[in-house]
Every structure is written in C-alpha cells, then in structure tokens.
Amino acid sequence: MFPWLIFAVVAVPLLLVVFVATRRRTDEGEHPASGETLTEQELADAESYDAKWHEQDKERYRQERLP
Numbered sequence: 001m002f003p004w005l006i007f008a009v010v011a012v013p014l015l016l017v018v019f020v021a022t023r024r025r026t027d028e029g030e031h032p033a034s035g036e037t038l039t040e041q042e043l044a045d046a047e048s049y050d051a052k053w054h055e056q057d058k059e060r061y062r063q064e065r066l067p
Contacts, residue, residue: 038046
C-alpha cells in the first residue's frame with residue numbers, strides 16, 4: 001500500500017509537470033518568432049536558388065551516369 005501511495009503522490013505529478021513543460025517547448029518551437037519570418041523577396045530568392053540547385057543536381061547526375 002505504501003509504495004503505491006508514494007507513486008501516486010510523487011511520480012504522477014512529476015510526470016505531469018514534465019509532460020506540460022515538453023508540450024510548451026514543442027509549441028514554442030513550431031511557431032517562429034516574429035523576427036524569423038521570411039519576406040516575399042527572401043522566399044522568391046530561396047525558390048530561385050532551389051530551382052537552380054535542382055537543375056545543377058540533374059546535370060551532375062547525368063554526368064555521373066553517362067560519362
């Protein structure tokens with residue numbers, strides 16, 4: 001009986017506190033801070049770079065496959 005009482009009084013609230021703290025930390029990580037949002041120009045630049053990289057990657061793949 002005594003071990004179950006200790007478990008109920010100590011372990012369960014401790015687990016709840018850890019769960020809530022982890023949940024808060026995860027929620028904060030999913031929403032970027034106001035200074036971390038990208039402007040339209042930055043998004044356009046990123047998409048342009050991605051497209052250019054993708055084309056270079058395709059060309060590099062062709063060169064590796066067909067010497």
